[in-house]
Amino acid sequence: MVLSNIGECIHQYTIPTVDTSNETIIKKYLIKKRNVMYLIRFMYDYINTYTYLIFEIMNKLFQYKLTAFCAKMDFSLLSVTGEDSETFLQNQFTNDILELKNESIDHVLSGYCNPKGRLIAIVRILRFKKSQYLLIVPSELALLVLSRLKIFILRSKVKIELADENYIVTGVWCEKINIPIGSKENIEELVLLKDTDCPVLGERGWLIGEKNLILKSINNIKEKLLISDLNSNYWKSSEFFSSRFWIDKTSTENFTPQSVNLDLINGVSFNKGCYPGQEIVARTHYLGKVKKRLILASVNEEKIDKTQLKKDTPIFKNNSKENTSAKIGFVVDISYCQFEKNLNQVLLMIQCQINELKNLKDSDTLSLKEKNGPELALYALPCFSNEFNEIK
Template identity: 35%
Template structure:
């Protein structure tokens, strides 16, 4: 986290742990705001890989599962970076700011992802670098967030995946139950916007933003789930992160075979469970009558519900077991799992 930005957040009441905003002093209230009001969130817990050079577009097109040719100064997209086995190593959002492409992903997996991408640069005229300390990242969301951003910036992206350059700021609209935006820029410009919007919205910790990803059905890959899910298992074909018409990329044969043979046996669901213990990415879900040696699913991400009545989570489940709806967290004695509705079809 940039020192000036960290000082600004601390002065605003942020409680920080290892560069991550835990809360602004009232986590329960912050969770409740997720469904009812405008919220501002620091996104320093997400990192940025910058990709530059004459062949940056071609390089990314050959590495990612989405059609990166669709990314422009006015359009971002969700994508995935896969191993040769077709399993996701990361699920970044790709956007463009001036002549630079950025991959936005959890900072815990940035270093290994960057290291692996660099292995394939070879003689390509492209450079990759960690730019997490070059730009401040924050999020803004809420029922009135679109109008409030328009008043603050003069305009804002109109549709999901649209991108807008507003002076020094790059604004991305991303999926959400209410209008939701990522904002990237230098410390001074982001600070000025935060101070203006803080009159309308409330600052919240990183968990509240993660909860919005869960409610929106957007998967994030963390160290415990690296190389575990084929993109279709995480519903990427339903949310714009997967193209079956582009050329080759790592794992493409596996992904295409699964698509054309129609043999996807697992997919991502939104679930809830009444428990005070937040499951971790990679934790198991088991079906009635089956032991922990044969899990029916895996937690992708989980957070406490907005009303603190248990947890909300995304989980990749075996479809046949999910249809039986006799699932438990962790083991046969764990909390009962309830399937919830995702905001997209499939």
């Protein structure tokens, strides 16, 4: 086991303090020597254990042909422990937490709603240990989610706390991660979660574990394997290409799960019991009243003024033949894409009215901000097959 606190480790190898006021000089010398030997033994074991673990982590990532990683993620970890942790989480989130009992499923994407069915946050829930779950949450919403969850603990045997002091989450891209999507692999003291593919950098994964161990492993990977450490914007862009949108502090409690495609990417279960906002989410699903969806578009960076591009910028549908123009949606998130294939492209996650998307004609174009604004190029998201035909 890797011990994160060196002071605690030294204490384990140090003999208890004794009163040596009446001892001879020889006994004092022997006690000091014994303490030094224990300290040397600790340092030897500590260094060798870390070296071994780092080597094993690097070896596994090398087997998966690591192409890049993202050390500084905009995500935090919440730890949920206790006898009632499973039942508690099942009653709070949109997805079925009981599925994590299945050996082939170790983590799920899920929404956390208010009583009106509006998303407070989107989280990824991991069964980390037998009675411990880790929640991957956008850092700027971590304390909000933590405080809201604590309200509902009541008499449940559950403990929820911010785990950023002990654990860290990083992103990796590999040519091939040989585990199913939704499952995990234990790499010594760390956990690797298989996520969706990225069209440019390969298969994606979340690497979670003891903070010091991951940071030391990353430093060794950079120095010895010469693998690029990409900024968080790369991860955000790859999330966009994978149909993922994360609620942030500007959008919390503004969207329903269906309006951000969460039901299309297995983030909502309609077969489980109650959770906050469940009645509204279920009614929208069964009555077929989903009126808005997210789509992905891009615009050339040279054609826009970055200072004026922001969330809530309107999107227009234009038809030059019919000389018509109408506002059909707005920008909900932005990522400045730096992938080689999409260089100088600004990715826009847009919420649009479904009817307008279904009725797009060959002569229709989408523009940013105004009728004659910069023209947008649409991407077909993986959650839609045959463009928008599956939107209901």
